[in-house]
Amino acid sequence: MTVFGYRLPAMSSLLVWGLLWEIIGRLGLTFFIPPLSEVIGTLFEIIGTPAFLKALSETSYAFFSGVTISIVVGIPVGILMGKSRLLDELLLPWVNIFLSAPLTALVPVLMVLFGFGMTSIIITTTLFAIWIIILNARAGVMQINRSLVEMGRSFGASPLDAFFKIYLWAALPEILGGVRIGIIRAVKGVIIGQLLISIVGFGALFELYSSNFLMSHFWAVLIVLFALAFSISELLAYLERRVAYYAAKR
Amino acid sequence: MKGIIVAMPQTEATMKKQTSAAPDSAVSVRNVSKNYGTVEALKNLSLEFPRGQLTSLLGPSGCGKTTLLKIIAGLLQPTSGRIEVNGAEVEGPGPDRAFVFQDFALLPWASVIRNVAFGLELRGVAKSERESIAERYIRDVGLTGFEHSYPHELSGGMRQRVGLARALSVDAQVLLLDEPFSAVDEQTRRKFQEDLLSLVKHENKTFIFVTHSIEEAVYVSDQIAILLPRPSRVSEIIRPTGFRHKDVDSIRRDPEYLDIVDQIWASLRSYVE
Numbered sequence: 001m002t003v004f005g006y007r008l009p010a011m012s013s014l015l016v017w018g019l020l021w022e023i024i025g026r027l028g029l030t031f032f033i034p035p036l037s038e039v040i041g042t043l044f045e046i047i048g049t050p051a052f053l054k055a056l057s058e059t060s061y062a063f064f065s066g067v068t069i070s071i072v073v074g075i076p077v078g079i080l081m082g083k084s085r086l087l088d089e090l091l092l093p094w095v096n097i098f099l100s101a102p103l104t105a106l107v108p109v110l111m112v113l114f115g116f117g118m119t120s121i122i123i124t125t126t127l128f129a130i131w132i133i134i135l136n137a138r139a140g141v142m143q144i145n146r147s148l149v150e151m152g153r154s155f156g157a158s159p160l161d162a163f164f165k166i167y168l169w170a171a172l173p174e175i176l177g178g179v180r181i182g183i184i185r186a187v188k189g190v191i192i193g194q195l196l197i198s199i200v201g202f203g204a205l206f207e208l209y210s211s212n213f214l215m216s217h218f219w220a221v222l223i224v225l226f227a228l229a230f231s232i233s234e235l236l237a238y239l240e241r242r243v244a245y246y247a248a249k250r
Numbered sequence: 251m252k253g254i255i256v257a258m259p260q261t262e263a264t265m266k267k268q269t270s271a272a273p274d275s276a277v278s279v280r281n282v283s284k285n286y287g288t289v290e291a292l293k294n295l296s297l298e299f300p301r302g303q304l305t306s307l308l309g310p311s312g313c314g315k316t317t318l319l320k321i322i323a324g325l326l327q328p329t330s331g332r333i334e335v336n337g338a339e340v341e342g343p344g345p346d347r348a349f350v351f352q353d354f355a356l357l358p359w360a361s362v363i364r365n366v367a368f369g370l371e372l373r374g375v376a377k378s379e380r381e382s383i384a385e386r387y388i389r390d391v392g393l394t395g396f397e398h399s400y401p402h403e404l405s406g407g408m409r410q411r412v413g414l415a416r417a418l419s420v421d422a423q424v425l426l427l428d429e430p431f432s433a434v435d436e437q438t439r440r441k442f443q444e445d446l447l448s449l450v451k452h453e454n455k456t457f458i459f460v461t462h463s464i465e466e467a468v469y470v471s472d473q474i475a476i477l478l479p480r481p482s483r484v485s486e487i488i489r490p491t492g493f494r495h496k497d498v499d500s501i502r503r504d505p506e507y508l509d510i511v512d513q514i515w516a517s518l519r520s521y522v523e
Contacts, residue, residue: 150325151355154343155369155420165372169359245402246358 034216043220051205052221058201062118063190066125070182074130075175078137079167088138099131103189107196121193121200128189129182136178140171173240173247180236187229276301276424276456277322282331283481284317291317293481294331299424303472304450304457308464308514310521314482315460316428322458323349323426335424345373348417350427354409356401356416362388363397365412369420380419387415391445407438418453427459431466439466444498446470464514468507476514478521485517 002008018036025035046052081088081095107124114120148170152162168175194203202221209218277299284292291314299305307315320326322333324343333340335347348369356365363384364371370380388397391411401409410430417425431439447470450457461467467474468490478485493504501507 145353145355147351147353147355148357150320151349151351152372154323154325154347154349155372155416156343156345157372161372165368166357169357172359243359245400 031213032215034219039216039219039223042216043223046217046220047224055201055205055221056224059190059194059203062121062125062193062201063186065122066190067129067183067186069122069126070129070133070186071179074133074178074182075137078134078175078178079141079163079171081134082138082141082171083167091134095131095134098127099135103127104192104196107192111197116198118200120197121190124193124197125186125189128192129186132185133175133178133182136174136181137171140174140178141167143174144170173243176236176240176243180233180240183232183236184229187225191225274301275299276336277458278334279318279322280332280334282318282321282328282333284314284321284326285329290481292321292328293483295483297475297484297487299456299458300473301456302454304446304459304470305473305475306459306461306467306471307475307477308461308467309477309482310479310518311462313477313479313521315477318477318482319426319428319458319460322424323347325349345420346422347424347426348420348422350410350413350417350425350430352429352432354401354406354413354433356409356412358401361398361400362393362404362412365401366415366419369416373420383419384415387419390418391415405438407434407442410434410442422455424456424458427457429460429462432462443470447498464511464518465502468510468514469501474510474514476517488514 021033021036025033025038077091081091103124106127107120110120110123110127114123144167148166149162152166157166190201191203191206194201195207199207202225205221206218209215209221275298279295279297279299282292282295283290295318297305307318309315317326321328322335322340324333324340324347335344357368360368363381366388367375367380367384370383371377375383385397388394391414393408393411393415396404396408401412404412410433414430431442434442443466446457446459450470450472459467459470471490472494474488474490476485476488477483488510490506490510492506493501496504
């Protein structure tokens with residue numbers, strides 16, 4: 001964007017909102033919003049503390065386990081659904097129900113089934129992420145050009161070769177899109193899990209800070225979480241752009 | 251009328267080649283029928299494809315010529331009847347046949363050289379070996395210098411050259427071409443047709459060529475099978491003989507060429523809506 005002939009760098013709108021935050025904070029309108037400078041100060045204070053690092057490792061462990069399960073299970077299931085009419089008929093209603101269901105309401109059920117530990121948190125994360133990954137992989141496979149499939153068959157591709165050398169690549173733009181959205185949903189899933197199931201990780205920090213009215217600590221952790229989610233999502237968006245050159249011309 | 255029109259192509263082929271009882275057919279289609287539900291796409295169709303020659307399947311749209319080609323390729327199963335390639339029955343796709351697709355069917359994420367070598371890659375040929383073979387065919391189709399380009403960087407004509415090079419590089423005896431020039435512009439198409447003639451002359455392969463262009467069929471074919479629709483059958487077989495040895499520039503002015511084009515149009519006219 002250009003303003004008065006000057007080219008603004010990307011994300012410079014953040015400066016405006018940051019400034020507004022600082023002003024409102026300094027006016028002391030509500031304890032809920034401390035000045036941004038104070039939040040950032042707290043951020044650097046807590047970022048190296050054992051409590052923070054423990055929370056980070058607990059949350060990352062649950063997050064990456066859930067995301068890995070979602071990707072490793074979701075992509076093949078989606079591809080198989082796209083290839084097999086029977087599987088598609090069987091599974092599609094469930095995928096659609098779970099995609100739109102209020103999953104938070106299911107968390108107590110998971111606690112009954114899987115206990116109050118890490119397992120339930122990982123399953124919650126997976127449930128948030130996996131459905132959109134399945135749906136996008138399915139959509140990606142279903143739009144594969146028929147003559148590309150025939151090409152593989154006529155040149156004698158084995159089922160394994162056809163999968164890894166043709167279908168996976170031909171569906172990759174959609175698959176990456178699904179993984180990106182799935183990961184964003186997994187961030188929600190892991191925090192909800194940690195708030196509702198057992199108070200560990202960042203969920204525990206949020207609980208601790210908000211119940212003690214440590215608002216600048218609260219915001220500092222939230223900013224860290226935003227930054228992590230944003231970076232991962234941007235990494236995926238970068239990978240999507242890498243395959244964009246053929247996405248439009250398949 | 252100088253074109254020889256025969257009801258039984260086997261007889262003519264036998265006389266011409268002076269072979270013994272069995273005519274030298276690379277591909278035989280024997281009583282093939284194909285039904286889609288209650289719709290008869292092909293009905294009891296028989297056809298011989300002489301070795302080392304180019305046979306066109308020509309007909310109005312919906313006459314089942316692409317269906318027949320895909321059955322020969324093994325991509326579709328006939329409802330009844332059989333296909334033989336070099337005397338062996340076709341049960342699916344095989345290394346004796348290579349397919350050139352109407353919409354090229356290239357891997358958009360792979361470079362030209364990987365696309366050309368892809369048939370060999372699927373057969374497990376080592377990378378250095380398949381790339382040196384691919385390089386040779388890339389040169390043959392006139393794409394030297396584009397080895398590391400991607401399909402989206404090439405024109406339609408160049409993409410089909412990649413598709414052709416891929417089919418040539420697996421060294422199949424039978425090349426199946428499904429309206430290969432219909433998605434390229436007129437001038438490129440003419441160049442392709444000339445190149446195809448020299449390919450038929452220099453590569454010892456059997457070409458089966460589906461087209462809806464009468465001029466194109468007469469220009470490139472040793473044998474033209476005219477298919478009529480609903481249900482599809484071979485209505486006649488035409489073997490242009492007089493101008494086949496002439497050079498590419500004089501064919502379109504040859505009286506026999508013009509006669510055959512007119513004659514085919516006369517028999518197809520009533521089937522065009």
